[in-house]
Amino acid sequence: MRQPSFEWTRGPAIPVVSVLFALVLGGLFVWISGHDPITAYAALLRGAFGSPYDISETLLIAVPLLLTGLSVAVAFRAGLFNIGAQGQLLVGAVAAGWVGAQWPDLPAIVLLPLTLLAGILGGAVYGGIAGWLKAARGVNEVITTIMQNYTIVFVMHWLLQNGPMQAPNAFGTPASAPIGAGAVLPVIVPDFLVPSSRLHAGVLLALLATVAFWFLLWRTSLGYELRAVGLGMRAAAQAGIDPRKRMVIVMAIAGGFAGLAGMIQVSGLFHRVYDGFSAGFGFDAIAVALLGKNAPLGVVLSALLFAAFSRGGTLMQSDAGISSHLVEIVEALVLFVIAAETVVRAVARRWGTPVKAVS
Amino acid sequence: MDVLIGAGVLAATIRLATPVALAALGGVVTERSGVVNIALEGCMLVGAFFGVFAADRTGSLPAAIAAAVVAGILLAAVHALAAITFRADQIVSGMALNILALGLTSYLDYQLYSTTGTPSTIPLVPNVHLGFLENAPVLGGAIGDQSAIVWATLAIVVLLQLFLFRTVPGLRLRSVGEHPRAADTLGIDVRRTRYWAVLASGALAALGGVYLSLSVAGSFSDNMTNGRGFIGLAAMIFGRWTPVGALGAALVFGYGDALSVSLQGVKVAGVEFPVQLLSTIPYLLTVLAVAGFVGRSRMPAADGQPYESEGH
Amino acid sequence: MPSMKRFLAFALMTMTVVAGCGGAGTASPSPSAAASSAAAVPTVAPTATAKAVKVGLVTDVGGLNDKSFNALANQGRLDAEKDLKVQTSVTESKKQEDYVPNLTNYAQQGYDLVIAVGFLMTNATWKVAKQFPNVKFAIIDGAPADDSGKTQNLPNVANLFFKEQEAGYLVGVIAATMAKNKVGKATHNTVCSMGGIPIPPVDRYIAGYQDAVKTISPTTTILNGYSNDFVDQAKGKEVGLSHISKSCDILFQVAGASGLGYIAAAKEKGVYAIGVDADQAYVAPGTVLTSALKRVNKAVYDTVAAVTTNSFKAGDNFFSAANDGVGYGTLDAVVPADAKAAADQALAGIKSGKITPKDTVQVK
Structure with a gap:
């Protein structure tokens, strides 16, 4: 479906130049709107990396972006387009939140793995449904996952507003009952290092998941088959791989990554499920995966880039006084220029810079 | 049962299907030519905003619709430039433009209308009253008082179906999406054809947006398209990349959406269904319909693949 | 990119709960301030001695252009900036994950009053207000709630309720x-x-x-x-x-x-x-x-005014018909x-x- 036009592994020159070019373009927009681009970008940097606290918050946003990015990436690798990471994340969150609150008195050594499993399984089942519908009934996964994203939102409205998961003490906020202490992912940064940090062990889980992603795709026969399917149905069939059987597995794995993201948001950050929760990670994830070229390191880096924009963009508004919509426009430009990197490539060629070697 | 097939439900089905259908038609045109354009959502949104904006500034409905369509075409042109000329990743480009459209329209709306709202006196797209159907059962209620854009959409479906499958330019467009290399050999300008198709998709989606703002709502509000561009993409696939199929798919979705309203407060065996779950009907219905009746569909062979001519 | 969320229908998910109730159009007749709002230019304090009071407003995910709840709160901020000579700033939250860091940002920068708009921030307000006991907070439509969900009033938080x-x-x-x-x-x-x-x-x-x-x-x-x-x-x-x-x-x-x-x-x-x-x-x-x-704008304005006159009241503050906090609008x-x-x-x-x-x- 798409042609990889650069590989992060081959050197960072092109992506870095693209981001710089985009920032210049975005700065122009900021300047036209009557603000100072330097102040704006200073605020952006400060918001993302200005203090240990800011860095920890940026990492917190990067975690769900990374995991949903892996979710989208694993599907892409197998030739499937998973628009449903958002829905899978929510199902994982609901499943984890339910288990965590159902047996709140269990010790952590039992409850935490149970909650983790529930989150991953929840997402995997939801993703697996899309894979199964494609394999069994030929339903395009794009349709199913778009529809699934909406469905879970309304199901959560029901569960949390006046349905079975509504917390008796939710002070009017549609939310579930809090999970037990044993289901909570501990904060891993001591207070004397970063005061009031929320950075929890979910960061480690996310890194572990990234290693698992790499291992699965490049070190197992299943991964080889999945990539073969992604490269072309016919080739895979010649190699004796039934692409249909793989669809369910791939979408379940994709859902599992996203479900883990949902579990981490519940166990690490909120300790309960809120309605309208973790909005948008699963959609940013599509761009995260594509910018990262569906490769482990690339996805990590692009998740960090997006997270930096998310936190830094906030300070562009609060400290530099730039409308959040302008921040969106700048972000869109960055994304667009990275997508159209051939522009940068063409310019680079003309100027005869070393990045030529990359193409 | 009036709540299932009454005139009111059918009329609502048509109203709710129209913007989805227009987005889906845009999708059909662009993907038939081999370019994926998920910026349809953004094209709808700029159409919705600039329609209201132009209606406010000029007071003229034709000017408003023209401005909306031009806005949609301009956004689509950026996508075409990225996707066709620069062979950018089409999905990332489309996503970027969606964000751009959301940011831009929200920004302008906030700057221009944050305290006053969009003016209530702007000209709106009129409904077409079919007087002769007034006393017809069901039909009169269902189609007797629909927006002019609804009828325009129907006409576009027919024309587009004929164009794509019964005319030479239509054949060329499809061949570019199936076998660009072969089309090139036959002397068809692949890039030019794709440009036209992408621009047309922007125009169609923008018409869907202006339907929402100047026919349904009479005003603009942030993100008022609310994902209909994406539902349109699903309808395009559901409808097997044909205009008539896309319309059918949009109607299925619209029917589900209409049910989610009409079934509110209805008791089945003394039990009232939770209103939140009613809202899942259009999405479940769409998946069930595809799984049950449509099944496997084949996208244009070269869909989403940039084309580089031999001599390049 | 926080906003990419909206890219699919997904504002759907975002806004749902959150935007709270509301409608279009702000009540306030002073549009002039809107454009310059973000600038947050420090102004001369009313009394020669005091430094300018700094007020930070954090919206919920409905955003400033909801022409309703958040917009009204922002209007109150702008009115206060104009009349009370305070220095103000605003931050829009893009997702629920943002509430804590957005409130913290203002508290860390030494703002005197941080206003959380919306009942979705009850727990976030509790968390942040506890860590910054010297900063005053106000939360609209809610009261600080601890991790178990129980309301726990704090001596530095005003809860602004409407009837x-x-x-x-x-x-x-x-x-x-x-x-x-x-x-x-x-x-x-x-x-x-x-x-x-x-x-x-x-x-x-x-x-x-x-x-x-x-x-x-x-x-x-x-x-x-x-x-x-x-x-x-x-x-x-x-x-x-x-x-x-x-x-x-x-x-x-x-x-x-x-x-x-x-x-x-x-x-x-x-x-x-x-x-x-x-x-x-x-x-x-x-x-x-x-x-x-x-009149969310009135609640915000009054709270800012209370801070400038040292009459800030922690705990429940009700805005009702009795104090013109609610009412009916222009009659046709x-x-x-x-x-x-x-x-x-x-x-x-x-x-x-x-x-x-x-x-x-x-x-x-």
Whole structure:
């Protein structure tokens, strides 16, 4: 479906130049709107990396972006387009939140793995449904996952507003009952290092998941088959791989990554499920995966880039006084220029810079 | 049962299907030519905003619709430039433009209308009253008082179906999406054809947006398209990349959406269904319909693949 | 990229809960400030001694352009900046994950007052306010809640509550009077309402509205529905058309932008509507009879003023009819004098405590 036009592994020159070019373009927009681009970008940097606290918050946003990015990436690798990471994340969150609150008195050594499993399984089942519908009934996964994203939102409205998961003490906020202490992912940064940090062990889980992603795709026969399917149905069939059987597995794995993201948001950050929760990670994830070229390191880096924009963009508004919509426009430009990197490539060629070697 | 097939439900089905259908038609045109354009959502949104904006500034409905369509075409042109000329990743480009459209329209709306709202006196797209159907059962209620854009959409479906499958330019467009290399050999300008198709998709989606703002709502509000561009993409696939199929798919979705309203407060065996779950009907219905009746569909062979001519 | 969330329908998910109740259009007549709002230019303090008081406002995910709840709060901030010579700043939250860091950012920078807009921030406010005991906080529509969900008042947090049911009651009196007397196009003795989603700040409006109708005109039929949404005008309009087909001719919306579609249905079919939160008379003159006002701007302004005069009051602060925190908006010309008189009488009754509008919905 798409042609990889650069590989992060081959050197960072092109992506870095693209981001710089985009920032210049975005700065122009900021300047036209009557603000100072330097102040704006200073605020952006400060918001993302200005203090240990800011860095920890940026990492917190990067975690769900990374995991949903892996979710989208694993599907892409197998030739499937998973628009449903958002829905899978929510199902994982609901499943984890339910288990965590159902047996709140269990010790952590039992409850935490149970909650983790529930989150991953929840997402995997939801993703697996899309894979199964494609394999069994030929339903395009794009349709199913778009529809699934909406469905879970309304199901959560029901569960949390006046349905079975509504917390008796939710002070009017549609939310579930809090999970037990044993289901909570501990904060891993001591207070004397970063005061009031929320950075929890979910960061480690996310890194572990990234290693698992790499291992699965490049070190197992299943991964080889999945990539073969992604490269072309016919080739895979010649190699004796039934692409249909793989669809369910791939979408379940994709859902599992996203479900883990949902579990981490519940166990690490909120300790309960809120309605309208973790909005948008699963959609940013599509761009995260594509910018990262569906490769482990690339996805990590692009998740960090997006997270930096998310936190830094906030300070562009609060400290530099730039409308959040302008921040969106700048972000869109960055994304667009990275997508159209051939522009940068063409310019680079003309100027005869070393990045030529990359193409 | 009036709540299932009454005139009111059918009329609502048509109203709710129209913007989805227009987005889906845009999708059909662009993907038939081999370019994926998920910026349809953004094209709808700029159409919705600039329609209201132009209606406010000029007071003229034709000017408003023209401005909306031009806005949609301009956004689509950026996508075409990225996707066709620069062979950018089409999905990332489309996503970027969606964000751009959301940011831009929200920004302008906030700057221009944050305290006053969009003016209530702007000209709106009129409904077409079919007087002769007034006393017809069901039909009169269902189609007797629909927006002019609804009828325009129907006409576009027919024309587009004929164009794509019964005319030479239509054949060329499809061949570019199936076998660009072969089309090139036959002397068809692949890039030019794709440009036209992408621009047309922007125009169609923008018409869907202006339907929402100047026919349904009479005003603009942030993100008022609310994902209909994406539902349109699903309808395009559901409808097997044909205009008539896309319309059918949009109607299925619209029917589900209409049910989610009409079934509110209805008791089945003394039990009232939770209103939140009613809202899942259009999405479940769409998946069930595809799984049950449509099944496997084949996208244009070269869909989403940039084309580089031999001599390049 | 925080906003990419919206890229699919997904504002859907975002806004839903959160946007709270509301409608289009801000009540405030001072648009001039809007453009310059972000600049947050420090101004000279009113007294020569004190340094300028710094006020930070954090919106919920509904954002500044919701023309409702958050917009009203921002209006209060801008008015305060102008009149009270304070220095202010605003941050829009893009997702729930943002609440804690956004509040923390202001607290860390030494702001004197940090205002959290919306009941979704009860737990975030509790967390941050506990860590910064020397910074004053205010939360609209809520009180600080600990991790178990229990309300825990803090000495540095003002909880700003509104009695939405009183505003709902006032517009309900007008609707009931017109329905009973079959005024103008209100000929079917049926009145309706539509909420965004069934959550307390929405339902309190509807409860008060229904209570008034039942009290003033027991024979009037009442219908209620939900759009399950706060941004989608098309959905709101469908609920409106459905209500009108069931003989409703007065439609009260409590559904943010989605509610604008509900009003659009009334306008198209030539019946009446009632706005919410802000004064929405401008949305459709001749259609919008009046609006149920929730003066979030006043709550913000008063709280800032309290900080500048050292009269900040932690704990519950109620904004009700008694202190003009809620009320009814501009009356359209079609509203007859007796309906206005009835509303004013009800207002006096609420103020004196003779009338206590119900706060739970009776007709679902």
